[in-house]
Amino acid sequence: MAEPRAGAPTGAQAIDRASALLVAVLEAERPPLLTQLALAHGLAKSTASRMLSALERQGLVARDRDGAFVAGQALVRFARTHSVGSDLIARHRPLLERLATITGETTNLAVASGEEVESLDQVDGAYLLGTRNWVGSRLPLHCSALGKVLMAFDAVPVPPGRLERRTSHTIATRADLLAELQQVRRRGFAVIRDELEEGLTAVAAPLRDADGHVVAAVSVTGPSSRLTPARLPALGLLLIDETRRFSPHQRRRKEAQP
Amino acid sequence: MAEPRAGAPTGAQAIDRASALLVAVLEAERPPLLTQLALAHGLAKSTASRMLSALERQGLVARDRDGAFVAGQALVRFARTHSVGSDLIARHRPLLERLATITGETTNLAVASGEEVESLDQVDGAYLLGTRNWVGSRLPLHCSALGKVLMAFDAVPVPPGRLERRTSHTIATRADLLAELQQVRRRGFAVIRDELEEGLTAVAAPLRDADGHVVAAVSVTGPSSRLTPARLPALGLLLIDETRRFSPHQRRRKEAQP
DNA sequence: AACAGTGGTTCCACATTATGAAACTCTTGG
């Protein structure tokens, strides 16, 4: 992360510097010493000492037994909270890989986050042409296959307000959206074609927890030229079939009982 | 996180303030807006804007589609890296719970981190008296049961340098330590009694991956008054038995083969 | 279509502090 050029102050140079120190601590292969951080960032030891002490006060860094810097409690807690998603990722990575292998296209695992879809994991397909990396990205609910699944199966409510028209094919009225979600429930999977972006098609199906609640969705995405309408029903059924094999629904419950 | 009192400057007030904003973003139940953060932290909107922009430049925060603040890529990457441990935690939490139920004592899951033991997870026992929360804490290798296991089974080398004498019972010479590790290998489990702290006894056993390598250790810990010497052999064998049931060794390999 | 309200950015004068050199303390290894 480049710091701003020497010259006009930004009113946040110290914050840029301290943030760069924090990122260095987080990305270090082994916990760095204060002197090492000062040297690497062109800071006086006294400056580095004050900055790291401030980060330490706020729980962003801590010192290990050697006095070297590691992530602090605030970040460890953040990582733990994030690991809820990571466990979901780890458990379903084989599913994404398998679907990518079978279909040759990019697959994604996503959850609802606020009034959007958040992609947690992605396995790229065999083609050079496919979606760019969506992990960490947010997608709208109403015009993504993932979002339609999450709404249809009550993982997230249909958001209020107007629907953004991303392309001329995007669903833009609430009535059309509700009708579409009815279809998704009936079929068990969702489809978009040129709704999120021209030339982009996706199919998605729900992932359920042990109680049968939908907690995430899995999709296959690719260019509309490859994912032709004729292929979509079979893709949908494939997703349903493969996701059911991965769900803990019922089978896991029996195992859990003493 | 309290900011320093009004008065003598610390040379890092801006960093304290910006760090507090970052922590607020990470701990927010829903992504906060800039105006909300400014208000909550007693800052002018212009100040909050500059600070958050600096955090954003360094990848510590990002803005979602509504302009609200969420963790940035540097932190998401950090959380992902940390989730290696979290997967281990999730998979072995039932083991810790079972051991805590059977023994009534506190159980821990730990890995080697540098030249120390890092506790990743803990399940408290039935008693009010037990260890405090060790998660995130670092313990020395040579005088913890967990550390002895990790050294004995080559999850971590025996560190160079002098051995810190924590109590009068602590192993303090390299020769004694190596002899002790020989015993651990022979028995399959490690024991400490009043070595880490007076009155504290622990038993630990290894956790292996699919290739049989030791990647973590699990321990039962309690006061020496409850974990008497007579109980330790049976506890050790219990740990061996229970951890073997959880290991993917061999059984998982067969399942993994096509 | 117009307007009010809200969120966020930019500017700039000024008060406040962030900076680094130097001195000091502490720890470790030879």
Add this chain to the structure above:
DNA sequence: CCAAGAGTTTCATAATGTGGAACCACTGTT
């Protein structure tokens, strides 16, 4: 015991962090 390295504290000084005000953009309501 001593040298070297790591880290902390002090303080004079240069640099910047601050917040109010003005402005822009967007959204929702009428």
